[in-house]
Amino acid sequence: MEAFFSAAILCDQLINGLTIGGIYALIALGYTLVYGILFMINFAHGEIFMFGSFAGYAALTFLLQHGVMERHPLASILAAFLAAMVVSALLGTILERVAYRPLRRASRLAPLISAIGASIFLQNVMLIIIKGRMQVYPDVLHETFFEIGWFSISNFQIMIILGSFLLMAGLYLFIQRTRIGRAMRAVAEDRSAAALMGIDVNRIIMITFVIGSALAAAAGVMVGMYYTQINHMMGFIPGIKAFTAAVLGGIGNVPGAMLGGLFLGLAEAFGVLFMPAQYKDVIAFALLVLVLIFRPRGILGEVVSEKV
Amino acid sequence: MKPILQTIHLTKAFGGLTALSALDLEIEERLIVGLIGPNGAGKTTLFNCLTGVIPVTSGDILFRGRSLRGLKSHQITRLGIARTFQNIRLFQDMTAFENILVGRHCRMQAGVWGALSRDQRTRREERDHASSSIRILKLLGLETIQNTPARNLAYGAQRRLEIGRALATDPKLLLLDEPTAGMNPSETAELTALIRTLRDKLDLTILLIEHDMRVVMGLSDRVIVLDHGVRIAEGPPCAVQNHPRVIEAYLGRRGMTATPPASPSQEAPPHP
């Protein structure tokens, strides 16, 4: 069955691409923020995303069982987001304290291996909690489609695209305009100088993890509502893809991560028009390998200098 | 006589900062040349360019008539340039002997087959280079501690070991980056004598970055002075010492704290 590239299909894929791209961007921001400050890849970030998704699930299920969800759907959704962001923020903080901070001065490989260990640990904690069975998000919103000219867009997609855009805009303003945001940029650029300026570096690092984790959690809830099925391994592949997006945009570069996420989402959405669906995941991996070999600085360029 | 080392309009820029600016240098064989200048003058950057650690922005480097542009560090070492580092970069977990033996690497041949089979040729090669490594240790007075891991050696021994490791690569040109830094006067005197011995015995040309003016003035045949990536003076030690631009570079126009090179008879200035 050949895919004919009608306007309708292209528009559909555009919306799909922006939706999944927004999700990738939110997760990618976590990677890029942490890398910008600590020069390490938070390999367990995908699991923070996964835990956020489950926290949202738990919140919604709780509200469903107490009859709240049907009566106040929008409030329930917000509660789910809030719960997810809080849980993930907490998890991110603990992760940083336990698995990364002791290794700040260790060899280059040690934090990465520790992150891998944390990732495996978290995956299996969740596996034990859910007893190996995948969970399904409660149906808080019924999927409705809106037709606008050639575009067919669902309420979920509107929520995700709008939500991710708002969060990204919020993050950008936060980093550019607030005092803490400035401190974050200072620590990213020159940690010792920032410390000499009186900035509490450990606190800024913690805040970075909190923000990155909260964004990933938001993405987790979005994914949960959009795809409905969640399991303990759901963070693995999106984690790698989001990392690809961060590298694409230039690791450490915040607007870069946003652009990279959108680009990757669109590349996947349009890519499946040209190749069998099973190879979709390969698009991200192939892009990653190509970017790292030919343009490791990414599209917008790596903001912070190479650590030897 | 053709110089062993020539830089031709050598320029190195890091983004907006120019570390070396159209530098034209000539070093003759068998000389000990001192390289001095205030901090940030570009001395270590020059060493890094010469050894391929950082790429050159423009200009050329000729070593024994051969261009070094585009060559990687190990290729340059094979051609005959060796160096020590300002902050010691020995292989800390290896013994003194092993550090020297690593230096012999580029003069040995054994590959995968030799490693697996340990045939006669490989074994003979290992024996021969082990012997030459011991000879280098003896030359530097380190043979008694040859089995001590580098991290456990005294500071002075570590500095000498780094020189030994560089010598192990069989260089024709030896670049020493602040070899006497942190040493007390007697260690400094010993090392100074050693450097002169090395040049005489091993037919070396030595380029030496130093802040200890007694060492530079006492040891060097010629002195080159850099400031902000430009050569501001060159000549025999006493001529350079009294050169007005050199004094100005060290004192600065607003009278900074850096002191100008003192003559050997005076007290050595404090290490910057």
Add this chain to the structure above:
Amino acid sequence: MKSPAPLFRKIPPAVSLSAVILFTAVLPPVVGNYWSQVLGDIGIYMMLGIGLNVVVGFAGLLDLGYVAFFGIGAYGYALMASPQFGMHVPFWLMLPVCVALAAAGGALLGIPVLRLRGDYLAIVTLGFGEIIRVILNNLDPLTNGPRGLLRIDPPFLGATPINNPQRWYYLILAGVLVAAFTADRLNNSRIGRAWIAMREDQDAAAVMGIDILKYKLLAFTIGASFAGAGGAIFAARQGAIFPENFSLMVSINVLCLIIIGGMGSIPGVILGAVVLIGLPEMLRGTEQYRMLSFGALLVIMMIFRPSGLLPASRRRPAAAAPREPE
């Protein structure tokens, strides 16, 4: 050979080594089929561990896609010795071919990828491993996709097939000994010294005349060839292989084994394999907690004992020990 444990200092190394070999040689009839099977599993992981140890422990490159070479070796043999193409090339002929195939894969991947910094290298190799698995799963006409390759021929020694756990044990034991011998020889040679120097301080090593890219590529390729051999053995032993046998988990398992046992140390890798593969077998019923503990162990080891349980002992380069009283 300088032994890590003080206990063995009084016993000449030749004697202790012979004792160990003798002990391992008589195990199968003593422990029976089930445990011989387990020991065989441990042995294959040991081979993989020794190979990855060359890459990670000697040369300091974090390869998270190591399973790809394992898969290449396994599928290489399986395609040539099963009903899939009707070819039945003898195992012993295919074994070096699989090693060469995996080595070629290592070289091809290594050339573009080895210039990358540590963490990037890890992610890219991880991506490569996943790409291989997806390809194996989807290249149906060739690999039979998720249905896998079945009825793979066992090896033959003369007329005797190697088709029970005890016979396999001996074959795998031989494989482990060859692997350990090879890795040990490499480590104590000019190449090994270059690797250690490179791992400690790459720029200083380069300035000392070591071609960093060449030696990284060498480590990568040699490491891959061990996995190729292990893969061929795995395929012949299992009799049937599927793409899901070659997931990221295998790479992570092997990595865990090296890290916990001791990076850069062959006895450490052997201990790691026994601990990580053998122990859970002995403590059946705790399956779900096994991966959990792996993860926690990685973090704990990195913080408290990054060099592993049996770190590499300080060895003198081969045949060059100076005549000097210790």
